[in-house]
Amino acid sequence: MKKLFLPLLFIIPVLLQGQGMWLPLLLEKQNEKDMKSKGMKISADDLYNLNKPSIKDAICMFGGGCTGELISGDGLLLTNHHCGFGSIQRLSSLEHNYVEDGYWAKSRDEEIPAPGLTATFVSRIEDVTALALQNVSETMAEADRQSQIDKNLDLLRRTTKREKWEDVMIRPFYDGNQYFLFVTKTYRDLRFVGAPPSSIGKFGADTDNWVWPRHTGDFSMFRVYADKDGHPADYATDNEPYHPAHFLPISLNGVETGDFTMVYGFPGRTNEYLTGAAVKQVSEVVDPARVEVRDKALKIMDGFMRKDPAIKIAYIAKFAGTANGWKKWIGEIQGLKTYKALEKKAEYEAEFSRRVNENADYKYRYGNLLPRLQELIQEIEPYIKGREYFYEACVRNNDLLSKAAELSKLIDIFESSGETMLVGKIEDASKRMDGFYKDYYPEVDKAVFAGIMEIFANNTKGDWGADYVKEQAGNRSGYEGLADYIFSRSVIPDKVKMQELLSKAPTEVVEKLRKDPAIVFWNTLYNAYTNQIQPKIQELQPQIDLLQRKYMAAQMVVFKEKKFFPDANSTLRLTYGKVNGYSPRDALQYEFQTDLDGVMEKYIPGDYEFDVPQKLIDLWKAKDYGQYATPDGRLPVGFIATNHTTGGNSGSPALDAKGNLIGLNFDRVWEGTMSDLNYDPAICRNIMVDVRYVLFIIDKFGGAGYLLDEMKLVKSKKKRRKR
Ligand code: ARG
Ligand code: ASP
Numbered sequence: 073m074k075k076l077f078l079p080l081l082f083i084i085p086v087l088l089q090g091q092g093m094w095l096p097l098l099l100e101k102q103n104e105k106d107m108k109s110k111g112m113k114i115s116a117d118d119l120y121n122l123n124k125p126s127i128k129d130a131i132c133m134f135g136g137g138c139t140g141e142l143i144s145g146d147g148l149l150l151t152n153h154h155c156g157f158g159s160i161q162r163l164s165s166l167e168h169n170y171v172e173d174g175y176w177a178k179s180r181d182e183e184i185p186a187p188g189l190t191a192t193f194v195s196r197i198e199d200v201t202a203l204a205l206q207n208v209s210e211t212m213a214e215a216d217r218q219s220q221i222d223k224n225l226d227l228l229r230r231t232t233k234r235e236k237w238e239d240v241m242i243r244p245f246y247d248g249n250q251y252f253l254f255v256t257k258t259y260r261d262l263r264f265v266g267a268p269p270s271s272i273g274k275f276g277a278d279t280d281n282w283v284w285p286r287h288t289g290d291f292s293m294f295r296v297y298a299d300k301d302g303h304p305a306d307y308a309t310d311n312e313p314y315h316p317a318h319f320l321p322i323s324l325n326g327v328e329t330g331d332f333t334m335v336y337g338f339p340g341r342t343n344e345y346l347t348g349a350a351v352k353q354v355s356e357v358v359d360p361a362r363v364e365v366r367d368k369a370l371k372i373m374d375g376f377m378r379k380d381p382a383i384k385i386a387y388i389a390k391f392a393g394t395a396n397g398w399k400k401w402i403g404e405i406q407g408l409k410t411y412k413a414l415e416k417k418a419e420y421e422a423e424f425s426r427r428v429n430e431n432a433d434y435k436y437r438y439g440n441l442l443p444r445l446q447e448l449i450q451e452i453e454p455y456i457k458g459r460e461y462f463y464e465a466c467v468r469n470n471d472l473l474s475k476a477a478e479l480s481k482l483i484d485i486f487e488s489s490g491e492t493m494l495v496g497k498i499e500d501a502s503k504r505m506d507g508f509y510k511d512y513y514p515e516v517d518k519a520v521f522a523g524i525m526e527i528f529a530n531n532t533k534g535d536w537g538a539d540y541v542k543e544q545a546g547n548r549s550g551y552e553g554l555a556d557y558i559f560s561r562s563v564i565p566d567k568v569k570m571q572e573l574l575s576k577a578p579t580e581v582v583e584k585l586r587k588d589p590a591i592v593f594w595n596t597l598y599n600a601y602t603n604q605i606q607p608k609i610q611e612l613q614p615q616i617d618l619l620q621r622k623y624m625a626a627q628m629v630v631f632k633e634k635k636f637f638p639d640a641n642s643t644l645r646l647t648y649g650k651v652n653g654y655s656p657r658d659a660l661q662y663e664f665q666t667d668l669d670g671v672m673e674k675y676i677p678g679d680y681e682f683d684v685p686q687k688l689i690d691l692w693k694a695k696d697y698g699q700y701a702t703p704d705g706r707l708p709v710g711f712i713a714t715n716h717t718t719g720g721n722s723g724s725p726a727l728d729a730k731g732n733l734i735g736l737n738f739d740r741v742w743e744g745t746m747s748d749l750n751y752d753p754a755i756c757r758n759i760m761v762d763v764r765y766v767l768f769i770i771d772k773f774g775g776a777g778y779l780l781d782e783m784k785l786v787k788s789k790k791k792r793r794k795r
Pocket of ligand 1: 277278281282719739
């Protein structure tokens, strides 16, 4: 014990340092002093306030999964290129390829409605823990506890004061130990204002994804429209630009090492308070399973995409989405290992246990938590592994079987509700077909199927589907033979056959679907999953969740000196840190900033990831950077800082000490992708595109400088020191 104690004195302060995604309404109590000591020039009140305009009024959840921010009094919104990508793609046509070529509205009339896009702002946040947990006791059975909480939340939702255009959302925090309520308003009329071409907005694509140094101009621009009272409304030609209570001024002063920065946005999900056993399971079971299946699927897709430009276009979005997770998990596995996450957790848990054992009350309440969690995590492990292989190989990366799953529901509906119900469902299924086949090549899917079904069979248990798949493959002289057999006999791979079938009488549709070999195959695997894997997870997971909730509460009691931020849960948070490079390996030091010269270093003419538009080359040659250049004449592109971010923070504003916009968050560095489980301030950095590059692209490259007229640019007279 003694021996352990010394390093711990060192470790605990490290755990307190430079991490956290904090709740805006608690900043004053929890962080303001620390933030000011680190350089913040405004107060917590300026970031979040209910009685006067504050910075939160300029921040929104964009399109459900990203963050956006308003930069003008007329609702001009900035977010990432990869966040607007789907909408921009849907607005594109053969004549107008806004994704490839970019777009800039030359006036408000040319702003293009983007149906389905939303921007959600937070009106206020309340701690409703006491009400949510009313009549809930520690000794209650879990099911009773949950139904009491559901009742409480329901009442809260109904009785919370809100305007008729506002919504109420309540979320659990700290693994269910606290509850916070958010009153929000969601704007539904968003219009596309502009974006750079992909060769800027997606520069470096998958090769550079999750990597520093980075040179991506990852931004796009929209405008939020409202009814004449400024409230959310469906799209209408006479809607008006939204006038927010606050919008972000933009700083042209640039950043230097050590500068205070904040990122304000909607981080999606982190798990910083798991036990070592749980982190081990992620890095040794969950991540490797996902990586193995996707590795195969990606290699096969890539082979086809390189040979056939039409396939490349069809698969590029699917590929990017699959590769994004794949690459992150590879980085996560490596980072957890290199930066000794398990060793750190072990020391932390040893200190936890030491403190618990010293205190009779703690010992009684928390003494059993860690050993019991460890047992349960071990017990659930094979099922988690089975679930991951099933999901990745039979659902997520398998178009044939995903479609089979969908169609097989038609059979269920017929069996449970009869023919009349079925008619409408068949129509719905037909409607979805165009979207499916638009970007579908059976030869690609077949090759992927053969590759990943073999991985599935080799990694799951005999009666969980492995025996069946192996036997089927044996009957057809291997996995390719099996794929040939199923793909040539199923209706799914063939659009024409599929349409023909769905136009038949409902009973005939069901008759044919029942015999379809893809559906038979899917049902066998799905039944194995629902009978052998799912029930065990449904039995064990709630027990783990319960203990994790208690462990979370226990950590907050036992480590009284430590400040705990709640794990990300797609709610509004603020994180702060400083601009800083990092050293990923011995003798290697990354600087904090990249510039346009670096874009040109990476330039590969004609390459789909590293091509550069001619106009950008011309501007670079002429060094025509205007007011966006650094004092030594370079054009900044990206920079990094120690802000603690995760997926969902994309598009979030990076703010300086005064709350001015200095950049847009869009990624994290390779060595720090483990930060969702093990944030390490020495190595974890968030990546932002410098707002001067954004303005340069809008103004000098895009010729849409008129948009700057409605922004508020700030530039201090003080000369910044040169680099
Ligand atoms: N890695 C970033 C994030 O998780 C950017 C992803 C978009 N870029 C890409 N090449 N797929 O969302
Ligand atoms: N790229 C992520 C996003 O889209 C951000 C991150 O994971 O760092 O939200």
